[in-house]
Amino acid sequence: MAEEANEYQGPATMEKITSLAKRRGFVFQSSEIYGGQNGAWDYGPLGIELKNRIARFWWKEMTQLHDNIVGLDAAILMHPRTWEASGHVENFTDPLVDCKKCKARFRADMIPEENLAGKICPECGGELTDTRKFNLMFKTHIGPTEDNANSIYLRPETAQGIYVNYKNIIQSTRMKVPFGIAQIGKAFRNEIVTKNFIFRTCEFEQMEMQYFVKPGSDVEWFNEWKARRWAYYEKLGVKTDHLRWHQHGSDELAHYAKDAYDIQYLFPMGWRELEGVHNRTDYDLTRHAEFSGKDLQYIDQDNNERYIPFIIETSAGLTRTVLMLLCDSYDEEKVVPGKDSGGSEGTAAGGSADEYRTVLRFHPAIAPVTAAVLPLMKKDGLAELARDIRGELKEDFATDYDQAGAIGRRYRRQDEAGTPFCVTVDYQSKEDGTVTLRYRDSMEQIRVPRAGLAEKIRAGIKSYKRI
Ligand code: ATP
Numbered sequence: 001m002a003e004e005a006n007e008y009q010g011p012a013t014m015e016k017i018t019s020l021a022k023r024r025g026f027v028f029q030s031s032e033i034y035g036g037q038n039g040a041w042d043y044g045p046l047g048i049e050l051k052n053r054i055a056r057f058w059w060k061e062m063t064q065l066h067d068n069i070v071g072l073d074a075a076i077l078m079h080p081r082t083w084e085a086s087g088h089v090e091n092f093t094d095p096l097v098d099c100k101k102c103k104a105r106f107r108a109d110m111i112p113e114e115n116l117a118g119k120i121c122p123e124c125g126g127e128l129t130d131t132r133k134f135n136l137m138f139k140t141h142i143g144p145t146e147d148n149a150n151s152i153y154l155r156p157e158t159a160q161g162i163y164v165n166y167k168n169i170i171q172s173t174r175m176k177v178p179f180g181i182a183q184i185g186k187a188f189r190n191e192i193v194t195k196n197f198i199f200r201t202c203e204f205e206q207m208e209m210q211y212f213v214k215p216g217s218d219v220e221w222f223n224e225w226k227a228r229r230w231a232y233y234e235k236l237g238v239k240t241d242h243l244r245w246h247q248h249g250s251d252e253l254a255h256y257a258k259d260a261y262d263i264q265y266l267f268p269m270g271w272r273e274l275e276g277v278h279n280r281t282d283y284d285l286t287r288h289a290e291f292s293g294k295d296l297q298y299i300d301q302d303n304n305e306r307y308i309p310f311i312i313e314t315s316a317g318l319t320r321t322v323l324m325l326l327c328d329s330y331d332e333e334k335v336v337p338g339k340d341s342g343g344s345e346g347t348a349a350g351g352s353a354d355e356y357r358t359v360l361r362f363h364p365a366i367a368p369v370t371a372a373v374l375p376l377m378k379k380d381g382l383a384e385l386a387r388d389i390r391g392e393l394k395e396d397f398a399t400d401y402d403q404a405g406a407i408g409r410r411y412r413r414q415d416e417a418g419t420p421f422c423v424t425v426d427y428q429s430k431e432d433g434t435v436t437l438r439y440r441d442s443m444e445q446i447r448v449p450r451a452g453l454a455e456k457i458r459a460g461i462k463s464y465k466r467i
Pocket residue numbers: 157189191198199200201202203204205206273274275276315316317318319320
């Protein structure tokens with residue numbers, strides 16, 4: 001599918017997101033001191049917290065909240081026959097074209113059709129090569145000899161680790177169809193085009209859930225999972241006008257799929273896939289039964305039946321969700337001078353004269369830092385008191401402590417990191433044991449007794465609504 005015109009009109013641009021991500025320690029280029037490694041990125045202190053929290057949010061949603069979905073962590077290295085059975089050795093290819101003049105390389109399905117038909121480079125107008133197939137799997141060797149007998153692949157998707165364990169899970173958990181297996185893990189693809197920051201990378205993480213159902217009930221379950229996955233993004237607080245469904249046409253359907261929908265997100269570069277919901281039929285288990293010689297039929301003892309279950313897959317990119325949430329939460333806002341100052345002393349005690357702020361409006365459940373504790377002044381015992389309060393909050397929340405610079409500047413720093421709550425400790429705190437709790441989105445400040453702080457933050461996370 002050639003790319004469509006971009007409708008995006010928000011404040012985020014890829015340049016701003018990439019530069020904020022680096023400046024604040026979300027994401028760094030891999031091996032940057034050597035000039036970087038294409039398609040690979042490193043997650044810094046804020047980035048790993050964000051990624052872990054998204055993973056935990058998904059995990060809870062997909063396992064803890066369902067009685068019939070269990071987790072798995074399968075190995076990245078799998079028996080090479082797996083990829084013959086799955087069809088990846090034969091079919092997991094992208095169509096590739098090169099420009100003979102400027103040497104740019106494209107995925108043929110991602111450039112306008114007229115360029116492809118006329119063999120004209122969309123960048124320089126030079127002549128394009130014929131389209132050729134390119135397998136996306138990374139191949140390496142296991143053991144000391146580099147011959148074909150020792151070839152092994154880095155998995156290009158986590159799903160196959162679930163299929164080959166399906167019988168183990170049934171035997172060890174006594175699960176009955178319908179049931180699901182969830183997994184989060186790394187996947188590797190030798191992607192041709194890796195632009196747009198962490199959107200498409202060679203090493204990435206997926207969050208996949210495979211739901212095993214009785215043949216004939218697959219269409220109903222497919223629709224059910226479509227609804228559930230949409231609701232998940234609503235729960236995360238994602239702008240719903242930036243989400244839409246895209247159904248795969250017959251030319252886009254993977255070799256295993258009967259029906260497939262993508263949830264697309266309106267990124268700064270346009271609508272792009274975020275997650276796929278696929279009806280994979282009985283293709284995968286039938287093929288693994290054939291290639292392994294093992295009987296992978298499900299035995300339904302209650303109804304005295306045997307069959308190969310159909311599989312409904314929900315496959316989301318974890319690292320792609322990190323990018324989506326950075327874009328979705330990014331905002332720039334004018335601040336009324338003096339409005340967003342700290343403590344009971346107001347602007348006189350170091351209030352901000354900043355005119356604009358950049359703020360990441362993360363849902364508090366996934367924000368890398370939940371609460372930052374800020375003493376209004378370092379002196380007069382305020383720093384000690386603030387550290388003490390932080391020590392108390394640490395057990396329950398991810399916290400930060402910052403005593404450097406004017407309070408308004410410190411709020412700006414926390415806004416940019418997406419911290420939903422700031423706790424400011426001032427002179428009044430020493431007298432009456434109250435602190436200021438400042439809300440990131442509204443910049444509203446309320447006074448709260450220290451003893452009720454954790455409860456107030458917990459309530460703020462639970463009742464969070466995006467403005
Ligand atoms: P595309 O056609 O864009 O290459 P795909 O349809 O092959 O992607 P799937 O195989 O359905 O993608 O993968 C499921 C999910 O995994 C995607 O929705 C995406 O979020 C994530 N994903 C796939 N490839 C990459 C990648 N190279 N980098 C980051 N995330 C990826």
